[in-house]
Amino acid sequence: MQQQGRLLFSEAPAPYLLLNAQGLIQDINFAGASLLGRNREVLLGKHFGQFLASTSQRSFDHLLSQASQQGLSYRSEMQLLHLDGTEFEVLLDLNAEKPAGELQRFRLIVTDITAYKAAYTHLLNDTESHQRQLQAQSSRIRELNQELEHVVTVFIQQLHLPLTRAMNFLGRTRRALGNASDEVKPPLLNTEQAVQQVIALMASIERYMRVRSMRIRLRTVNLNSVLSEIRKNAQPLLAERQIQITSDVLPTVQGDPQALYLILDEYVANALKFTKEKNPARIHILVREGESEYHIGVEDNGTGFHMRQRNQLFGRLHSSKAYEGTGVGLVTVRRSAQRFGGRVWAEGKVNQGATFWLAWPKSPVLRE
Structure with missing residues (x-):
């Protein structure tokens, strides 16, 4: 049974380490040794913190202290070192074994999250880029709306005078003709109605534009x-x-x-x-x-x-x-x-x- 358990530990697909109370490596499986890029024999007895980037070593010591005092599982993201000194992102799952209230050892699972972090960073960059694009588009839409409102307002203002003159001219012409023949009066009346409809349309649009810009309270x-x-x-x-x-x-x-x-x-x-x-x-x-x-x-x-x-x-x-x-x-x-x-x-x-x-x-x- 013990041999079977040992085999399961050694062959586990996840990098798995056993650390003593001081954080020294007591045992490590093949996946863990592969992740650290060193032979198992070289790793045994070494403090796990020495394989971390300098920025993560203090955080790891703090993680050990918390786990040993509370006897709970803790998770934290840190940076491990390749043999060539380059850093890569890992997720540490640390669990303290305290069978009788006394710390016996730590169980540590290390997960390489470099690809995940790269994808997450890429997603954040894309999100920020999209937000900037949306802000630029929103700003452009506001500018276009303001420009459209200005054009429509000026257009209506400029039409008022010629339409009013046209209405006055048609009215005077109709009155001057008096009892004109039926061939003359209907076209004049139809033209007058058409101009009235245009004026009504302008008034409706003007009211609509006023509502759009109305400051309400x-x-x-x-x-x-x-x-x-x-x-x-x-x-x-x-x-x-x-x-x-x-x-x-x-x-x-x-x-x-x-x-x-x-x-x-x-x-x-x-x-x-x-x-x-x-x-x-x-x-x-x-x-x-x-x-x-x-x-x-x-x-x-x-x-x-x-x-x-x-x-x-x-x-x-x-x-x-x-x-x-x-x-x-x-x-x-x-x-x-x-x-x-x-x-x-x-x-x-x-x-x-x-x-x-x-x-x-x-x-x-x-x-x-």
Whole structure:
């Protein structure tokens, strides 16, 4: 049995050493001698620390001291020396044998981890390189976004004046023609509508860009005051149509007044747009309070939509030949709500109206 155990020790694939209490090599297997690059007879009686790099010798002595005092297994990475003096990385597993509370010897397993350390170092270098690349790409993307925002802003500003002049010219021409023939007036009206659509598109994009760069902060906002301001600004549109706008008592919430105005204003404008054929048009603002959020809905009796189209919402559903609009406004609504942890959705039936909902958290958390 003892001979079999001796054979297993000698032939073990892992470098295996037995050290006495002072750290001298009492026994070593073939794998251990091969790792140290010396004959077994030369190694016996030598202190294992002398085969370590100078930077690891003190650490090894400390490891021996800990193991002898505590009688536990310890693991540590150190550097061994080749015969030519070059260093290589090893992992030491040291176990103190104390059968009767008195240190008898140490069992030491040595694992060459040079390849592992090289791979680990390579991985770290690759990771650092990728992080630098990502940082550079992020910086470049920020620069491109800023450049794009600047270009779009300048483009919109530059278009305002010629479009306004075009609208004035078309209006004056139409009025100057008076009772012109049917061959003349329709093209003028169509051209005027086309220019109005471009102006509306520019306004939507301008609002979207403003939301992207909006500096928001949380404060107390009375939604009744927000709705009152929206109705005041919509008076020119309301004066030309029969529209009933009613509302539940709206809550006071935590949020940004600009963002909340933008969302509700877009919802009301959307309701006005899709009730153009209704007389009278009815718009009602609903409130439902949940445990953690308020649900604010803008309900109308307009054209509605089929619920199969609900995944297409917050983009334009109707042909621009029938209704003006671009869908950019609802995209802006979604983005604005999400920055506070809010949600948006809609419900509707064809020719029976729609309700566009905003779920606003009672304790919003700002998100970029």
